Amino acid sequence: MPDFPKSMGVTLTSGSPECIVGTLTVEPHHANRNGVMHGGAIMAFADAxxxxxxxxxxxxxxSTTTLESKTNFLRPIAIGETATARCEALHRGRRxxxxxxxxxxEDGKPAAIVIQTQMTLAPAP
Incomplete structure (x- = not known):
């Protein structure tokens, strides 16, 4: 995993070509002005x-890069909670x-659903 998600506190707990699971404990520096996990932090967690x-x-x-990302925010995540994210393949093509x-x-209720498209980049000539 790259340094940025590590610096956020993201930990991968399991992984396969079809599904990756990770966790992030919400700290005060992840919060917005309302005292819950910032939407950008949720998006960065999912993108990681x-x-x-x-x-x-x-x-x-x-290599790969994100082409598109869409987030539906459903519920807040409080400071001190450990969020769990499950990332599953919807499509795995060549490109x-x-x-x-x-x-x-922590209560098992979804806080956000993120769908993203990743582009596969060919090796540089």
Whole structure:
């Protein structure tokens, strides 16, 4: 996993080419002015899992980048809670992959659903 998600506190707990699961304990620096997890932090958490899921599906020399990301925010996540995100493949093609990440609160209720498209980049000549 890249340094940015590590610096946020993202931990991968399981992974396969079809599904990656990770956790993040919400700290005060992840919060918005309302005292709950900032939407941008939720999106970054989901993007870290989507990028990691896409990366483990790459062939030697390929890389990946996010083309599109859409987030539905459903419920707040309080400071001190550990959020769990489950990122599952919706499509795994040669040029693009599509991932759905569900971010869950500690009570098991979904806080956000993120769908993102990852592009597979060919090795530089």
């Amino acid at each position: 899992l989507g990028g990691s899921a896409a990366a483990i599906n790459l062939e030697e020399g390929q 693009t992959t599509i991932w759905q990440t569900t971010v869950l609160r």
